[in-house]
Amino acid sequence: MDITAAVFREVGQPLTIETLTLAEPKAGEVLVKVMASGICHSDLHVINGEWSSPTPLVLGHEGAGIVETVGAGVTSVSPGDHVVLSWMPYCRRCEYCLSGRQNLCELVERTAYQSVMLDGTTRLTSGDEDVYSYLATASFANWAVVPETAAIRIRKDAPLDKVSLVGCAVATGIGAVANTARVPMGSTVLVVGCGGVGLSVISGAVIAGASQVIAVDINESNLDRAKQIGATHTLNSRNVDVVSALPPITGKAGVDYAFEAIGLTETIEMAYGALAPGGTAIVVGQVAEGKTITIDPFVMSDREKTLTGSNYGSCRPPLDFPKFVDLYMNGRLPLDSLIERTIDISEINTAFDAMARGDTARTIIIHQH
Ligand SMILES: NC(=O)c1ccc[n+]([C@@H]2O[C@H](COP(=O)([O-])OP(=O)(O)OC[C@H]3O[C@@H](n4cnc5c(N)ncnc54)[C@H](O)[C@@H]3O)[C@@H](O)[C@H]2O)c1
Ligand SMILES: [Zn+2]
Ligand SMILES: [Zn+2]
Incomplete structure (x- = not known):
């Protein structure tokens, strides 16, 4: 079938809106009518060349839609089901899948991370040319074929434009608090970076019962969003030295948990430096390929500081x-506060320009069919 997609062909160049051909789903795959897709900074890392990737490529990995047809052997979804797309299709068989750590599935590194399906091929073409699908998701297109384990069924009364955010920002941010760090009630939490991911970390910290949630950014409007979502303090790191500003706020040497949600080496070092003894820093933001950080290992052992990802x-x-969607539907997850605007796919490059300038929260593409 013909589909409309935003195609990445060259680093630093605008995406081009093209008509591509999408093949039928093979065994274990699902055809999804993609209704909405958020724009995440990980897509921008590819466009600006910070991460290498095959081309041509359809980006987008934060989508939601409706199952149209299913390939042979698919049992977990049926036509008509509403789904959030997951960018972590998994094999169900490797050591990580079997131990409940599907996000580390061995097969993904060789397939979705190479922008191909789980059998190593792609379903997208432009004339004779193969087109890759980012993270086997490719949600910057109005239709997508994805692996069955990437189509996660959710309740049908949830608005798909809003809950598309569950597919990356929310899963990444709330999951970092609830699953990775397991932040206990009453903790002090620092969140460095208040884009879609960082704002979701803040939501996660509020839900976890953090006593203080201190938000850091250089963009005042995203700091305002942080406050709306439940940050107790905001710090503009353009004007304030964050590490020395913390003791008067927390009443001790720093914070219990510090989440970095930008992807810069200096802010990862800042998050680690902001820890009180016994604290944990969690790297959520993803840096450009090849970057390294410097930390003081004596302080790490002496003050029992943890650095993890x-x-x-x-x-x-x-x-x-489905739990994240329930949190939204029950008024416990303020997704609306993450959304800057909704756009047509023809406006996608303007949205990336705004993200590159750092003056936007989430933009959602509403696909036409
Ligand atoms: N670990 C994961 O699984 C995972 C998943 C999704 C995204 N990410 C990564 O998370 C990061 C954030 O993604 P996003 O979509 O929220 O990005 P975004 O561009 O929407 O938000 C980044 C925020 O950081 C702020 N910022 C930029 N430079 C800053 C600085 N020097 N000091 C303070 N604030 C600064 C910006 O103003 C903006 O509010 C990216 O690196 C992305 O690749 C990681
Ligand atoms: Zn993302
Ligand atoms: Zn696996």
Whole structure:
């Protein structure tokens, strides 16, 4: 079938809106009518060349839609089901899948992370040319074929434009708090970066019962969103030295948990430096390829500081996504406050320009059919 997609062909160049051909779903795959897709900074890392990727490529990995048809052997979804797309299709068989850590599935590194389906091929073409599908999701298109384990069934009364955010920002942010760090009630939490991911970390910290949630950004409007969502303090790191501003707020040397949600080495070092003794820093933001950080290992042992990472919020998508949707539907997750605007796919490059300038929260593409 013909589909409309935003195609990445060259680093630093605008995406082009093209008509591509999408093949039928093979065994274990699902054809989804993609209704909405959020724009995440991970897509921008590819566009600006910070992460290498095959081309041509359809980006987008934060989508939601309706199952149209299913390939042979698919049992977990049926036509008409509403789904949030997961960018972590998994094999169900490897050591990680069997131990409930699907976000570390061995097969994904060789397939979805290479922008191909789980059998190593792609379903998208432009004339004779193969087109890759980012994370086997490719939600910057109005239709997508995805692996069965990437189509996560959710309740039908949830608005798909809003809950598309569950597919990346929410899973990553709330999961980092609830699954990776397991933040206990009453903790002090620092969140560095208040884009879609960082704002979701803040929501997760509020739901977890953090006593203080201190939000850091250089963009005042995203700090305002942080406050709306439940941050108790905001710090603009353009004007304030964050590490020295913390003791008067927390009443001790720093915070119990510090989440970095930007993807810069200096802010990862800041998050680690902001810890009180016994604290844990969680790297959620993802840096450009090849970057390294410097930390003081003496302080690490002497003050028992932990530095760890979180991939996709350590989520188990079929277990966690329906819960995130319920949190939204029950008024416990303020997704509307994350959304800057909704756009047509023809406006996608303007949205990436705004993200590159750092003056936006989430933009949602509403697909036409
Ligand atoms: N670990 C994962 O599984 C995972 C999943 C999704 C996204 N990510 C990563 O998370 C990061 C954030 O993604 P996003 O979509 O929320 O990005 P975003 O661009 O929407 O938000 C980034 C925020 O950081 C702020 N910022 C930028 N530079 C800053 C600085 N020097 N000091 C303070 N604030 C600064 C910006 O103003 C903005 O509010 C990206 O690196 C992305 O690749 C990781
Ligand atoms: Zn993302
Ligand atoms: Zn696996």
